[in-house]
Amino acid sequence: MLETEGLESVVLRFGWFYGPGTYYDRGGSVADEVEKRRYPVIGNGQGTFSHIHVDDAAAAYVAAVDRGSPGVYNIVDDEPAPLREWLPVYAEALGAKPPRRVPVWLARLVAGKDLVSTATTMRGASNAKAKRELGWRPEHPSWRQGFAASLGA
Numbered sequence: 610m611l612e613t614e615g616l617e618s619v620v621l622r623f624g625w626f627y628g629p630g631t632y633y634d635r636g637g638s639v640a641d642e643v644e645k646r647r648y649p650v651i652g653n654g655q656g657t658f659s660h661i662h663v664d665d666a667a668a669a670y671v672a673a674v675d676r677g678s679p680g681v682y683n684i685v686d687d688e689p690a691p692l693r694e695w696l697p698v699y700a701e702a703l704g705a706k707p708p709r710r711v712p713v714w715l716a717r718l719v720a721g722k723d724l725v726s727t728a729t730t731m732r733g734a735s736n737a738k739a740k741r742e743l744g745w746r747p748e749h750p751s752w753r754q755g756f757a758a759s760l761g762a
Contacts, residue, residue, distance in 0.1 A: 619677040623666055624659035624685035624734060627752070628759045631663060633699070635760060643696070644705045651725055652713040654693025657733035659685035662755050665747040672743040682739040687750040689733020695752055702762040 627633035633640060642648040661669075661684055669684040696708045717725045739745050749755035756762070 617679040619673050619679060620681040621669060621673055622681060622683050622734065624661040624683070626663050626666060627660055627756065628663040633756075633759075635703070640703055643700050643703055643708065646706055646709055648696065649709040649711045649716070650693050650696055651711055651716040651728040654696070654710075654728065655691050656726075656728045656731040657689050657691050658695060658731060659683070659689045659734040660695070660752040660755070661685050662747065662749040662759060665749055668748070669739060669743065669745045672739075672745040676743050678742060680738075680742075682743065683734040683736050684739055684745075685734045685736045686747050686752055686755065687736065688752060689735075690752065692728050695756075698753055699756050702756040702760045704762070 625633075632638045639648065665686070666684055669682070673682060700706065700708055711719075713725055713729060716728070736745075736747070749758065
């Protein structure tokens with residue numbers, strides 16, 4: 610689609626949304642699973658997630674409409690992180706107990722291979738192009754402070 614003659618496309622690839630109205634907000638499905646300790650660190654938790662606060666996503670959208678050249682932009686915060694790092698911080702911001710750890714074989718039996726693959730092999734994304742070409746900067750540059758701010762912790 611980016612190469613279609615006569616059509617200019619700007620594609621925004623967003624990270625895992627958090628903030629008001631998301632799965633990570635209080636009462637959201639991720640928050641509920643973490644509070645019930647049913648969202649574990651799988652294996653060594655090396656799958657790397659890229660997060661983005663919904664307000665930062667909206668600001669990136671506006672920047673892309675105003676200044677975006679055709680292309681693909683990753684809209685994520687400045688700190689991709691493995692599951693083993695971000696999940697305990699998120700649980701603490703919720704006021705929940707630390708997440709459990711489960712072996713890969715057990716998670717595969719209970720949750721399936723796709724979820725296990727995400728939790729163990731996903732790679733993070735860089736926002737360098739969006740910052741450079743759109744002049745966009747996230748107000749929440751890291752999930753470390755963003756989770757606590759969005760959850761009122």
